[in-house]
Every structure is written in C-alpha cells, then in structure tokens.
Amino acid sequence: MPHAIGLAVGPATFRIGSAWRGPLAQLRALYADYPAVDLERQVPDFTVRLQPARPWRRFVRPSVFIAGDYWLAEAAPMALEHGLLAAEMGMNLQMALGWRRHLLLHAASVEKDGRAIILTGESGSGKSTLAAQLGERGWRLMGDEFALLDLETGAAHPFPRLVSLKNQSIDVVTAGLPAARLGPRLEGTAKGMLRHLVPRRDAIARMHDPAMPALLLFPRFGLPLAERPVAPGEAFVRLTQASTNYVALGEPGFRALTRFVTGVPARALDYPDGATAMAALDRLWAERA
C-alpha cells in the first residue's frame, strides 16, 4: 500500500492502508485529536486496505474495494469520493467480525456521572442521532455504533469513532457546530447523504474510561411517543441479534449478556422527533437517579 496511517479508537488499533492519498488525508484530519498509533513500533489489532477493484482502476474511474484481516466477498466497490466512508466501514467490519476482548453490541452509548445509557436498534432507529445529540448536551458520547461490554466487570467500554450521520439528521445535529468537527458531505451513498461528526474533544480524551450501564434503551424513530418496559428475556433475544460476537465468545459471552439484561432496566421508546426523545430521556434518567 503506497499510503498508510495508524488509528486508535477506544481499545482497538487499526492500520489503514490505501492506494490513494485522498481518503487518508480526510481521515488524518478528522482523527487529529485521537491518540496516534506509530506503525513502526506497534502492530495494530486490525488492518484495513482500500484498494482498487482492478489494478488499473486506481487511475481510471477509480473505485475503492475494502479489504483487510476480515472482508466481505460480496461487498460492492465504492466510488473514490466515498473513500472516507469505505475506511470507516472497513474499521467497523474488522470490529464486528474480529473483536473478541469484549461482548460487542451494535449499540450507541452515552455516559453521565459514571453511568451509561446503552441505545440499541436497527439502522434507522435513531440511535446514532440521539447519541450525538446527547453528546452535545452534557453527556459524554461513548460511541454511536459499538458498545463493548467487559466480560469480567460488565462495564461498557467506549468506542468513540466518528459519528455517522445520515440524511435529515445531519442538519438537526450539526447546526451550530464548527466546520472542523464535520467531514465532507458524502452524497449518493447506499444510505443516502452521509456526514461524519468528530466527537467532542473530552469524549475522545476519555475513550479509555468505561462506565457501568444503568439503562438499556430500544429507540424507534418516526412513531408517536410511547414507552414500555422490556422484559429481560426479550432484551436478551434482541441483544443476541445485535451482537456480532456473542456466539464466538461462548460461555463468557452468555454470562456477560445474562448479567447485563438481569441487572440493567430496559425500556422501549418510540418517538416522533429528537426534542420529544430528549424530554422522555431526561424523565427516564431522573426516575433512575
């Protein structure tokens, strides 16, 4: 690979290699506040490679193919303008398929006073948007994509990668934020318009500080306000589906997940808009305090 950089996000380290300079320059700028990984001295956990779909495609109608320690044979090549997205997707893929040190949940998480809310749901549920909004109003953003549950203590470890904002949530979340915290607008991706948000500096500085989960939330965007408790059995089933490494971890994963769902209260929250969700969350959190 002609170009490469080292990145650390939470407990994981990455080598991102690229056939082109452009995607790495964008990554380097957006990850400027993250701790550096010296690839000369440290072997990173994962390697991601952004490479041409065919050798000559580096120059002719360039398109990016994601490869690395783990990769998807079926993944379609992406346009070079989306190289930043390809790098992020490549890093997510390594975590989802290769991480074994924690129980990995496809979930966002935020922390206040040492206690965390874990927000999980399918794509479009609004977990990234809610976490990003909470991260701008007094909460520490721990991550918008993966929550890492400690197999021994049950604590949630941060994975504060760049927040991936989509479509109408972009303007809602980024209004008033400095341009230096925002990536380029990526139009026409598989998920529509996409823009990356750099977490606040304090969230990045504290990316090695875990927090004990105090509330598990299943948000659903676009519905009238409704809230209900979620029984541990239902939470367990939904979280096994939201974890990419539950089966691979075996008994430690089982113990971590059963402890999580029996020890942390869970709520399903339907909401029509961000302001309604924030008010409901404030109330839920006050009840927990």
Next chain:
Amino acid sequence: MPDAIYRAEPPEALVRTSLGAIDALYHRRSGTTHLVAAPMPQILEALAEGPADPSLLWQRLSARFDLADDADAALPALRERLAELEALGLVRREPGGAS
C-alpha cells in the same frame, strides 16, 4: 411398547439463568444458547433427580406441582416435550432402553 428412559445432561453441562418468564440455558458441550419457557425447565429439574421414563417423570412433576390432568391425558404431551428436549441435546435416551 415400553417407554424410553431419559437422562438429563449432568448439572455441570449447563449454565442456567432465569430471565423472568423464560430461562436462558448455555449448553457447554455444544456452545449453544437455549431459551426455554415452562414446562421445559421444570421437566429438566425433575429429570435431574435421575433417569426416568415418562410415567416416573410425571409422578415427580405431580409431586411438585398441582397438575390438573391425569397421567393418561398428560403423558402424550410429556413424551413430545421430551422428544423436543432430546432434539435440542438437553436430554438423552438411556442406551439399551426401548426406542
């Protein structure tokens, strides 16, 4: 034809956690997680006392729970539940017993 005799997996083979209405079972030998609702946990507990055919197992369950059905009516259902537990690998037929 006599019923088969069933044996539960030894207690150390399973990790069991109650999740309220259902139990989560981690089966160490297969690495599989099972979610079971009543009457499966109760059947497994009763069978853990020792190998039993469906009639003996029904007697154990009747001693623990206030069961409305009589044995003749309940035994076909109990045989079906045991077959399901066998398919999950959570109970086994005694070798040499009736099939």
